[in-house]
Amino acid sequence: MTVSGVRRGRDRRAVVLPGPQGRARAGARRPSVVVVGGGIAGLAAATGLAERGVRVTVLEREPVLGGRLAGWSTRLADGSEATMSRGFHAFFRQYYNLRGLLRRTDPGLRGLRGLPDYPLAHARGLTDSFRRVPRTPPWSALGFVALSPSFGARDLLGMAPREALPLLDVRVPEVYERLDGVSAADFLARVRFPEDARHLAFEVFSRSFFADPAELSAAELVLMFHIYFLGSSEGLLFDVPTEPYPRALWEPLAGY
DSSP states (O other), X not given: OEETXXXXXXXXXXXXXXXXXXXXXXXXXXXXXXEEOOSHHHHHHHHHHHHTTXXXXXXXXXXXXXXXXXXXEEEOTTSOEEEEESSOOOEETTOHHHHXXXXXXXXXXXXXXXXXXXXXXXXXXXXEOOTTSOSSTTHHHHHHHHHOSSSOHHXXXXXXXXXXXXXXXXXXXXXXXXXXXXXXXXXXXXXXXXXXXXXXXXXXXXHHTTOOTTTSBHHHHHHHHIIXXXXXXXXXXXXXXXXXXXXXXXXXXXXX
């Protein structure tokens, strides 16, 4: 099933929610629209408008598209050229809207390649792996506990169950009403979440938002944990582009 290029993945509970229908085409009098920013959100807005016949101008202050996922050419010390970016970005398979956008130029998503694993090495020599973790909740969370050397059954029993309930029952906007005024660091301390596992299960979200855990909203933390660990049967592994971001993603979309 597809709605505006969005397809369900393997998660049978996933529901496609179409937006308001609006007008299929702009009509004889083509309106002109300015989209500020050529990141993913700006490119998605520009694409949807242009497909309906709207005359779109995208304003982007950088010389390249992609926003935080942009890439640019640089010359290395040996004189060769390479594409630089702001770092690693994972394309999880529950990113249905993003995958629908990329299918405009790559219907089979051949520009993305699934990683067989995402091992995380700890300073004490322990290594966590997601390869064998089941993909369907709640088995994904239970499998993670069973297989993780940094978060075991003893750690699970040591948590404060009443304080940890928000991790299991996430509703928007209620989660913001309850936890938006609490920092992620304070919430994890209240839950008694083990220190080693915080880096693996939670602080990755803080880094993604460029926010210190003491400043990040606990509501954002809980929502992200739910989306990735408990809210989808797409699993904890993900895809990465087969080419640098500009060539694999943004230049084809700009041409489209």
